[in-house]
Amino acid sequence: MQVLGTIAEVRAARGGLGTLGLVPTMGFLHEGHLSLVRRARAECGAVAVSIFVNPTQFGPNEDLARYPRDLARDLALLDGEGAELVFNPSAAEIYPRGFSCRIEVEGVTSPLEGAARPGHFAGVATVVAKLFNIVQPSRAYFGQKDAQQAVVIRRMVSDLDMPVQVVVADTVREADGLALSSRNVYLDAAERAVAPTLFRALSRAKGLFEGGERDAQALREVVRDLIADQPGFRVEYVSVADPDTLQELGTVGSTALMSLAARLGRTRLIDNVVLRCSHEPMAGEPDLW
Numbered sequence: 001m002q003v004l005g006t007i008a009e010v011r012a013a014r015g016g017l018g019t020l021g022l023v024p025t026m027g028f029l030h031e032g033h034l035s036l037v038r039r040a041r042a043e044c045g046a047v048a049v050s051i052f053v054n055p056t057q058f059g060p061n062e063d064l065a066r067y068p069r070d071l072a073r074d075l076a077l078l079d080g081e082g083a084e085l086v087f088n089p090s091a092a093e094i095y096p097r098g099f100s101c102r103i104e105v106e107g108v109t110s111p112l113e114g115a116a117r118p119g120h121f122a123g124v125a126t127v128v129a130k131l132f133n134i135v136q137p138s139r140a141y142f143g144q145k146d147a148q149q150a151v152v153i154r155r156m157v158s159d160l161d162m163p164v165q166v167v168v169a170d171t172v173r174e175a176d177g178l179a180l181s182s183r184n185v186y187l188d189a190a191e192r193a194v195a196p197t198l199f200r201a202l203s204r205a206k207g208l209f210e211g212g213e214r215d216a217q218a219l220r221e222v223v224r225d226l227i228a229d230q231p232g233f234r235v236e237y238v239s240v241a242d243p244d245t246l247q248e249l250g251t252v253g254s255t256a257l258m259s260l261a262a263r264l265g266r267t268r269l270i271d272n273v274v275l276r277c278s279h280e281p282m283a284g285e286p287d288l289w
């Protein structure tokens, strides 16, 4: 496994790697990241993983300084998965003096995480575009856990004709339903015990949807009420939105993205489920989610 820190080194290594799958990460890897690496391994000739805690996607009062890091452990895990290349640049390598560009994806970045975290998606889109240009992957792998991020990246790739196929893989969860996240280490024992409430609430709403409930507000309220029954949560939003535009729905048709963000102590958690009428996909129907 090659561990490279500069763009020039990656460019030199890229030629020999053929069909390359890229898993962009901010490190402190967990089973969710590793499942993306395994999927890339199965679908591509070679796998590259980037480890870069991207400063431009953190707001001034967010957790950039305390974001968990353990490079030695990450490299051992990736070696165990048989990744061919790890790109672990410095901030100065990605954002050299005088750097002045920013990719703004309009519309889908406005609600939800975009409203709660101004500038976040410009930081994500810009660094992901740079990673695509540097690594030149055939496919890039992202988790459904960050559903809005996936929508933003698909939009950017489509609008800017980037020659990369975006693959979005299912959220990996703990046995009790908590979505894996590097930030889960912030939770203390009491918070960790109640954290699965979020997925339980989303699952309850999904069950009601599957039972015929189509009133989006009723579904939002079920989730809010279940979370309110547990101590310690401060809900930021519960959304039932069109999965492509992320506009809030009044009535759910065949598909919706139900997502939420809540604070639990000092930790901000997000999660989502896809509401979809069960039907056999028609030939040629895109499987976006």
Ligand code: PAF
Pocket: 024, 025, 026, 052, 054, 057, 124, 127, 128, 146, 149
């Ligand atoms: O999902 C993440 O870990 C980050 O947002 C990403 C895609 C690696 C960009 O910094």
